[in-house]
Amino acid sequence: MKQTLIENKGLPTSLLWALAIIAGITVANLYYNQPLLYNISQDLQVSEFRTNLIAMVTQIGYAMGLLFIIPLGDLYPRRKIIIVNFSILIISLLSIALSPNLELILLASFFTGLCSIMPQIFIPIAAQFSTPDTKGKNVGIIVSGLLTGILGSRVVSGIVGEIMGWRFMFFAAAVLMIISCLFLLRIMPDIQSNFQGKYKDLMKSLLQLIKDYPVLRVSALRAGLAFGSFLALWSCLAFRMEQAPFYAGSHVTGLLGLCGVAGAMTASFVGRYVRKVGVKRFNYIGCGLILLAWTSLCFLGNTYAGIISGILLFDIGMQCIQLSNQTTIFSLNPKASNRINTIFMTTYFAGGSLGTFLAGSFWSLYGWNGVVGAGVLLIGCSLVINLFFKKEIA
Template sequence: MGTVTRSQRFVLALVCAVAVSVIYAIQPVLEAAGVGLGLARESLGWLVAAGQVGYFAGLVLLVPLGDVLNRRRLIIVHLLLTAVGAAIVAVAPNGAVAVTGLAVAGLFAVVVQVTVAYVAAVSAPDERGRNIGAVTSGVVVGILGVRVLAGVLGDTVSWRAVYALLAVLCVVLARIVRTALDPDPRTSGTKYVHVLASMGRLVRTDRLFLSRGLITFFLFASFGTLWSGLALPLGSDPWNFGTTQIGLFGVVGLAGALGAARAGRWADSGRAQAITGSALVLLTAAWLLVARIEATLWPLIIGVIVLDFAVQAVHVSSQHLLTAAHPDHASSVIGAYMACYSLGSALGAITTTWAYSNWGWTAACWVGAAYSLSALVLWGLGQITRRGVASSRNPQPKCRDVAPISVEC
């Protein structure tokens, strides 16, 4: 372990931003892509689902390779294959080819999790949270920033232009990674099959993972409720915004998400659990502001900033705790953790459109608040359990929140 330089953190954050963008770039230009590919409106969902399905498969099958192989080399290879998928989408003559390209791009976009595991592995223990926070900020930059980029390019050039650009960026980044990053040699000697088996045991038996996995599931269900559904009320009366204007709300979200980068430093000081609880309270309260869009957009803007700050703070804290508890299996732990993220995001996307179609934006916001409140309740129950276990072991020492089974005294 050593020191990760500022320039290396920037490169790793950029890898995360570009890779995750290939999954979400299709959303702001969905209707234009459907017209260009000759797809019926009822089939457009396949364009969104393809990347998510590929991503989920990559989390389970590809991310664990990081516990077996040199992660720097994996980052390079995955970036190049992500570029192939994005290029296929950019030149796709029909819907079937586009869906294939999106699935390939999503499959190898899990380079994001390999990157997080890399930075956790090469960081000194007292810098791990800070470095993870800086690198994962790139994920949120990609998710939100690509909405702006795709919206602008879709209106001015073509919906295909964003995927052509992303393909080029992936190739350029692969070259930069090769020269800018140090290799991280594997020391555990674990075989790939054994790593997959360990993921199954982790999900079944690890108390810390079960707690953080469930919190993350509801956390990103809440996040997905906002960003999968926000275009619906903004594109309708009284606002009637176009894709570029709607995409600009991603900039608002970026302000909050980047503000939470400091959460990693707080986690390094042993406050990861406290950060989680406070951020989940903020997340739940933010929905009261997000719901108010009838007369003015200022409550929505403030609510989006607070919501994205809270989500990123919890996300960084969770990854800090898990990688600290499982330093030799960071890739498989992050892969399993992000599977919870992926499933939660999908749930949020499905339920927000259902709630909005039936009862309007206020109902969708109540759904998002219910998800965040569920995460807060789970965190509270976990705190009660931690204190009970700690008291039964030894009532004297103060417990820290970085242990394989969620307590260490």
């Protein structure tokens, strides 16, 4: 049943959890391919470098969707945006499942990324309509849903890819999108737009927001670089696990995603303590944990203990960085929450695309040590930005 929402007056618990669950199911589309890259490479008889472009193109598509589609949430009813995006998403997932060659998969993967942006419409809803005291916690719940989707996608796709083949996973994903769309249209309240004007004026306002808020620029950049380091690991982990001494299939790579449960459990905690601990401190903690993760992956990367401990540290560190920065930016201008989230998340996934590309390139040239080097470089840049930026609002 649809509900009427009033800004800063609270979000019904049932709606909040429904949005969190659907956010997880939708964001999973971005990550199904990661444990399956080796399977796709073998099936289509293409190189690992070219196959790795699937993950990169998906992230680029998502960044483009964040930049050009999410701002529409301030201009048009969000229900209309949901219908169009889910329709395209269903077609693109089916196209991947039926594709006879890599070129069509790349094109469909771009549109899959482009239209998997629903979670980034839900997060501003949680921020805009929650009470001030529950804003951080509620945003954390939505982010926990995202994390669960990310983790679950890798586990499920790895197992399904091993048993049913990689194409079956994308057929199943299309069915999940049909179910999610129908349910979301039933529960999503009608939310009035916050921007009066044309689309070109809306896009111009993004530049003004970037100019007006230094905190937004820095928060987006340091989080994006950290996410690039994160995806450097996941975009090449399937190739690493296929080699000695592991010789592991896609199901093992997927199951390693379960290690990130620690990160999902951290999200709500970080959301509660952003103001108390401070964004800058959370970024130091996050960068430190990720550097420790790469140390484990470098020196203990030939053991399951080293791989698992690295993933655990990575997921917790990423939540410290992402959620502290993302929660903070929503306090800058609540009326422009969709556009502010657009700037943040576009930068975030542009960083992810950069990390995926660098990792794929360095893997081809230098193997696993090259991937570690790319990841350390990116998180090091994030740490430097955090060191030199002084102003924070939390």
